[in-house]
Amino acid sequence: MPSYAPYAPLSDRAHTSQLDIAGELLTLLGTVTTEPRADSQLEALTLAVAADLPVLLWGEPGIGKTAALTQLAESLQLPLTTVIASVHEPSDFSGLPILGDDPATQGVPMAPPEWAVRLVRAGRGLLFLDELSTAPPAVQAALLRLVLERRIGALQLPAGVRIVAAANPRSSAADGWELSPPLANRFVHLQWTHDHDVVVRGLGGTWPRAMLPALDPEKLPEAVLFARRAVCGLLAARPKLVHQLPTSETRRGGAWPSPRSWDMTLRLIAFATAADSSRDVLSLLVRGTVGDGPGFELLSAIDRMDLPDPELLLADPAAAELPERGDLRQAVLDGVVAAVRKRPEKSRWDAAWTLLVKAVQTGAPDLVVVPATTLATLRQDDWDVPASIEQLTGMVSVSQGANRAAARVAAQAGR
């Protein structure tokens, strides 16, 4: 550089070096604004970290996993410690064995690495284990103890330390090992994807500022009750879902249901409920913990918990409020008819008819047809047909229209 200095144009910048100007340009480039924007995956990550569960971010290289972690650490006000798992040896996580003078009597101490000592001394922090999937099996085995027991050698990680790991999906990890099922079962798996609009807008200078969910102290007991009811309700009805080792090749290395991951799910539901998170966030968390299939079953069981109880509807049909959405309404009416079938009594049968009439008056008549037909077959000889049935004419005409069309279809097919 100095050799060019005499030839530089004379200006007020004559004394500033090229590097200073470069620095100025970098500052300009680094000046970006943020805007609030709801982000389900960041919200899910925050909730899982708040719930003190280890999180595993799956994502292609270069889509901003590290950037998201930096933002998370900032907003939680935790110091961030990044450890690249694939460049470490197993002893860096299980402790370095140090031979003393007399190992037989004094034992061999396992010395922890420097970053762990610093983390323990700080008492709190966010530990980010990057490139987990490219770590050799022995390193993964050592990590198992770190993630599960929170121990590094002789050191115990304090409660204030939260663990997040990142891995590349199998398709992009060219020389990657895959996660063993026991290690996979200890994580909440979150798929990290980039949103095209966010990236384009961010490169233009405006990045999203995630709105972090706040836990409502008044909702805590209710949230715990809700979570327990949801998980126990499902598992009582579907014992098979309690423990299912992944068998198919597609699901290997991902989330799978076990008592441990169901316990994690319970915790996450409670946190999501207390934070009043959306169903989309809950869906990411639940499916990331027990896998897609069982996760969907749990989510639809939770949906059903929101539906009115058939027994309550039968007890007071006049005050009943039926859901607006057609498929939910159909599920409720089916539930009512099933309840009557289970315990057939004249009063309950009449109440069910009142409900069906109400459904015809407030919504689409076609979805009442099947419940009405089934309910009619439950009639016992000494039961009189209730007068309210007159009001089902709308339904009957729709049903007849369908019958006539069906006859035409049959005739056409027979030709």
Place this chain on the structure above:
Amino acid sequence: MTAAAGRLDLDKLYAARLLAVRARPYLSTALFALHIVESPRAPTMGVDRYWRCYVSPAFVDYTPVEELASVLVHEVSHLLRDHHGRSDRFAQRHNLSGPAERLRMNIAADAEINDDAFGHGLVRPEGAIMPATLGLAAGELMEDYLHQFRLGRHTQELAWLDCGSGADGSDREWELGPDGADGLSEQEREAVRFRVAQGIIGDPGTTPQGWRRWAQEAMHPPQPWRDLLGAAIRAAASASGAGADYTYGRPARRSAALPGIVLPSLRRTPPRVSVVIDTSGSVSDVELGSALLETAAVTRAVGGRRDLVTVLSCDAAARITDPLCRAEGIPLIGGGGTDLRTGFAKALRAQARPDVIVVLTDGQTPWPAARPSCRTVVGLFRREHTQHDDEPNYVPAPPTWARVVHIG
């Protein structure tokens, strides 16, 4: 659904929906989840990705009930099969834009649905696009069709066709969009899809094959078999005893600098891989060739030198594998029968015992009764008839100790 005002003949539409539900009971949840919106600007009937169904009142007036029922089933199929998401992904992958391409996607999506949607209580609506309309074979997916036809004279009459953004992913101006009323959120949409799939899996008796396959794959979309096969072989080849891992059997080079500390060292043992090929005549040359190429590429990537990869095959396959193996530099040992047990025995009897056995087969074979002494990866060519339980010549599934990857 309470918005009964206007000229839309809701009773006729409801009768059509009832007919559709009776003809296709397994779709009832999805049909009832549709939120019907009266829309004079919609050409006929269209759906958006938020499960709203836009209906033109004039269309309902001039269309008979039985055809309306078929159209409803057709529209709901677009949503269940995620045609909007798949169109977006296809457009992104192939860098497509413009209304003409979206029309092509709508046509391809229609062809995917219509080849098995009608009959059995539903009429075929006039002008419904069948694969044959485009001169293509039935039973394929939208993505396959998209590669096979261009817009031209024979598709000119289809230019009016419009199933809404739910079919091709491009938003229409009359649609209510993400912020409009009564749309389903992403989680709600997935829940509906899940409930329909559960219903089909729970009671597959009357459901056509196409829908059963959809239900199986709805929640677990098949991954590219190349990645899976590669990951399985890589995992087997790098498991303890083979591949690169830490060992205390020999001190690390770092040890010299750190007296008093015992460090393990990274050791690399290239895995020996035996590929056993079973061809009972039903495996096509193309299938076998691509799978074998993939296997060779993966074993090279995990450090297997060429002399460590062995291919065992029966005589019928030698025809294909011989030139291929010569090109790849793999020594080919012929012989063996179509009974895979002899293939296993031969591979294990080899002078240097393999670390991994990769089996490429269509599954029409007896399997060894006991677990072999090394890891096994099975590449299984997909065959339709193995899915039926009532098949008379039922073939045993691959044993549980093998890692199975479905190919194709």
